[in-house]
Amino acid sequence: MVGSKEKSKLRLTLRYIIASALLLVMVYPYLYMVLNSFADWTQIDKQLVPSKFTLKSYEWLFTGGEVGIARPWVNAFFNSIIVSVASTALMMVFGVMVAYALSKLNFKGRDTVNNFVLFHMFFPAIILLIPQFLVIQKVGLYDTYWAMIIPKAVSLWAIFMYTNFFKAIPTVFIEAAKLDGASDFKILYRIMMPMSKSITAVIFLFLLMERWTELLWDMLVVRSDNMLTLNVLLSQMFGPYGSYPGPLYAASVILTVPIIIMFAIFGKKFKEGMQFSLK
Template identity: 30%
Template sequence: MEKKRITKGISLIFLLIMAFIWIVPLLYTILSSFKSEADIQSSAFTILPINWVIGNYQDVLFANTSAPVAKWFMNSLIISVSQTVLVIVLVSLAGYGYSRMKFKGRDAIFIFLMATMMFPAVVNLIPLYKIIDTLGWVNNYMAAIVPGAAGVFNIFLVRQFMQGIPIDFDESARVDGASDFQIFTKLILPLIRPVLTVVALFTFTGSWNDFLWPSIVFNEVEKMPITPGLQLLQGMYALDVAHALTGALIAIVPTFILYLFTQKYFMESLSLSSGVKG
């Protein structure tokens, strides 16, 4: 009993240290967004602002024509939401096909699909850009939405979750005259809602935070998403820390809110059989 208590105490201390390491930079960013640039550049380090200002938010959102953060924010929102919806549709259908339907070469195709995860994504950048350029999608939302719509890991995650649903459910539905489409929409989809929520969370967050690929396919300032666009908030010769921190804080708001509303499903999905009750 005493050993168990000591283990719990050590685990608690470790978690508190990790939370402190994560929270302090975020807290500093929040407080610094209300500081003037002079206060931030001052040699006297302070956590709290000496003079609280809201001008940073006004400058970043409305008064910066060379770096239109509000427009970037909407671009990211459109791209991330569109890609998330597309991913949910594609991976749920693919997961159903690989887990419930029987066709020749199914397992071989799935193994080959999983093998592609061994290649780093950077290997695909040049051929993928050539495809996007050929389709005329450079500086177009489609360039950021379509390439990441069928992530192999998401297909694997959904398939494994479906594997935990007894096949007897499908057979009972077929006896009642249900088609594959009805089984998928009325039986399987409600059961896999937790894992689809996690896929949506991962997809939205990954799309919103993606920096490298949007930096390649977008070269018009007005059409950029917010993550690659934030680099334009820095001056030509010196970094404007106050505005950069304010822009970064604005950029993390959607993903933070999304996690608050989906953390319940995220925890449920840690068990691949959590979608099946009883």
């Protein structure tokens, strides 16, 4: 009996060791980036774990460093926030409204629209890149916030997720609200949305993360330095700023901070929403 218990404990210990090792392999690249963003410049990329730490990389990033030339990091960071928040908000609003119509309203052509959404989800987005770019140029939105926001204002994935979730909500709630004289808009935001907090957290976090890390489209539609997002600026750092690896790491760390904060705030709802989506 004792031998059996010891073997069981040994197996459990081995599982924890293996799981910890795999977790370390997955997490270490990020830890390496964080450590080198605080490392003394003489130790950056010289050892796995630096022994001397400093804030020099972050000071250089925000003040211009030794040469005293201001880098547009702060401006690029706020550009990323403006574009990401605006695009995500529009994707959420349109996703909720379209999903409610497809799941709870009866109108001619509903099945056609639903099938179009499903078809377009599997359509390679890069094929539409050039036509979208030409349209942005024709309407005079090139090198503006709108050029980065409007083409990303609709997410078919969000529509698909909300539609499936709304279908699972009993229609009796909607019928009762309509008997009380509630409009579809009021039903959507007073009944449907409060019941969809978990899936909303999942959709919101995925859309925000996707838009926050967007690079190709933002590179195409902006050219002036004051309109660059942090991703685009980071991609350009490997040229003129390639000799400053510390600030490169620091800017990369800053790029991840909003996503980490969002996951920390909405983590519980995210788990609940993922459980529903995996059923």
